[in-house]
Amino acid sequence: MxxxxxxxxxxxxxxxxxxxxxxxxxxxxxxxxxxxxxxxxxxxxxxxxxxxxxLKSAGTNIIQVSAGNYTRGGESMNIASGLGAATTLSPEDAEAIRQIGGVQAVAAGVRNRAWAKAAHRQFFTQVRGVEAPLAAIHGWEWLGGRFGDAADAAVIGRAAARELFGEGFDPVGEPLTIGDRRFVVSGYFRTNDSDMDETVFVPLAAGQSMLKVRHLHTITVAIEQAGEASRIAAAITDLLHERHSRGRQSASTGGLGGNQLPGVGAGTVDDFTVKTQAAANVTKGLYTSVAAFALANMPKLDEVTLQxxxxxxxxxxxxxxxxxxxxxxxxxxxxxxxxxxxxxxxxxxxxxxxxxxxxxxxxxxxxxxxxxxxxxxxxxxxxxxxxxxxxxxxxxxxxxxxxxxxxxxxxxxxxxxxxxxxxxxxxxxxxxxxxxxxxxxxxxxx
Structure with missing residues (x-):
């Protein structure tokens, strides 16, 4: 046949x-x-x-932990958390968060604004010292290269690459100066987040060195199931509250003659902010009081958004x-x-x-x-x-x-x-x- x-x-x-x-x-x-x-x-x-x-880039499975808090003394204030004098997050906090069940990845970071210079161009933008898992957490689309292992490796968003090197130019391998530090571009990427697209990223240690700090400004957390964001955010809040309360109690009784430090004791407002990315997206651009009211009435916002x-x-x-x-x-x-x-x-x-x-x-x-x-x-x-x-x-x-x-x-x-x-x-x-x-x-x- x-x-x-x-x-x-x-x-x-x-x-x-x-x-x-x-x-x-x-x-x-x-x-x-x-x-x-x-x-x-x-x-x-x-x-x-x-x-x-x-959706992955938008962060339905992302929790953002920032140093500082929008609330002080019961009043809502529209201030930038995680910058300036806020020194309340540590590498040890990031390591503790990694141990929480349901957490998939953690990327600690610091940030500042600075001039980035390349060849004959310069661009004033946000510079962030981060850990490599941040790329996978936010689902970056790599256009060339990757996060490098070297201490002088830098990765940049597509918009930053355009500003620094021109349209259509492959910046991988090109020198880049931030402040007085020299870096080499090891990769560049595309993302739907316009802020990240304009940002220069360097290794966490290099970022801390440039800022002369050991503390962290942010801890970005990816969870295994987006519907669990509210639960894990609450677990992170409880964990950091306990850790920071112990630290403040220790500091208040050790070396200061027993005088209690401001912000220590029952009812103390947390010195950090934990927010699911879904909540951040919905409240972006709103006054702090309006955002707080919205979140108070939508406690399961991340789950609703995911559904x-x-x-x-x-x-x-x-x-x-x-x-x-x-x-x-x-x-x-x-x-x-x-x-x-x-x-x-x-x-x-x-x-x-x-x-x-x-x-x-x-x-x-x-x-x-x-x-x-x-x-x-x-x-x-x-x-x-x-x-x-x-x-x-x-x-x-x-x-x-x-x-x-x-x-x-x-x-x-x-x-x-x-x-x-x-x-x-x-x-x-x-x-x-x-x-x-x-x-x-x-x-x-x-």
Missing amino acids: IRFVLVSARIALRALDRNRLRTGLTMLGVVIGVAAVIAMVALGSGARGSVETS EMSSTLSRAGSTMTALLGSIAAISLVVGGIGIMNIMLVSVTERTKEIGIRLAVGARRRDVLVQFLVEAMVMSLIGGAVGVAIGLVTAESLTAMLDWPTEVSLATVASAFGIAALVGIVFGYYPARRASRLDPIAALRYE
């Missing part, structure tokens, strides 16, 4: 080769249909991946799937009708040939398989060309319009499978008609 199918395929190729223009026009419908499916699936998958990256995002993604995915299915059905039905039409013409033109085959001993099943294989060969060739065009189209959209695309092996395999199915479904009727011809009438056909 396999040998017969291979022989039928060779006969089909010869038959198609005799009418190249007609064959090409017939396959055009399948080519367009498959190319449309590949390109649209690539766009849909790329868009879905981009949304997932954006809403998941629901939105699910609806968008269903809509995209329906759209792709409609496009594929319309395009491939048109291509299939073209194949059926040309195969019916081919059966009519080759009536005498069919009669001769039946007269010399060919079975009706053999004729059926031969014409069915011919239709499948036509659709598979069209499918292969369509896949190639679809891949080129997807790459072109990415290159020219910066649209994210993603093509999987399963998509390509499905495209070939659909093309073969089109050949079988729309080639069956002409093949069946050919197999049912009367040999005597076929031999007399002119």
Whole structure:
């Protein structure tokens, strides 16, 4: 049977080769249909991946711990926490947070604003000393290089790279001066956070050295499950409250004649701020009192936000799937009708040939398989060309319009499978008609 199918395929190729223009026009419908499916699936998958990256970058699974507190003496004040005199977070705090169950990664950091200079350009921006896990926590898309192990390695956002080195220039390996310290750019990245995109990042030790501090300004925490953000944020708050209370009690009774330090005792306001990123996104730009009121009335904001995002993604995915299915059905039905039409013409033109085959001993099943294989060969060739065009189209959209695309092996395999199915479904009727011809009438056909 396999040998017969291979022989039928060779006969089909010869038959198609005799009418190249007609064959090409017939396959055009399948080519367009498959190319449309590949390109649209690539766009849909790329868009879905981009949304997932954006959600990760937006921080539904991120908790931000900052030195200092917005609240002082019961009054809400719009001050910058974590800068200046706030020295309440330590590397030991970061290590303690790492031990909390459900915490996936922790990145300690310090920050300041400074002039960054490269070649003939300079840019006044935020400079942050951080630990390498910060990139994975925020889901940075690396455009070149990575976090380096060297003490003088620096990574920069795409906007900072543009300001310092110009549009389209690869800054990896280029020297960079911050204050009086020299660094070498080891990587640059793209992110949806415009602030990070303009920031220069150096190793934590280098950042602390430049600021001449040992304490931390921020501790960024990634959790394993975004729905657990509120619970883990509360656990971090309890942990730091206990650690800092012990430290203040120790300081108040040791070396100061027993005088209690300000801010020590029952009801003391915490000297740090713990906020889930979902809450930070919603309250961004609001007055502190308004933000506090909003958060007080939405204690599970991170969970609600995650559910809403998941629901939105699910609806968008269903809509995209329906759209792709409609496009594929319309395009491939048109291509299939073209194949059926040309195969019916081919059966009519080759009536005498069919009669001769039946007269010399060919079975009706053999004729059926031969014409069915011919239709499948036509659709598979069209499918292969369509896949190639679809891949080129997807790459072109990415290159020219910066649209994210993603093509999987399963998509390509499905495209070939659909093309073969089109050949079988729309080639069956002409093949069946050919197999049912009367040999005597076929031999007399002119």
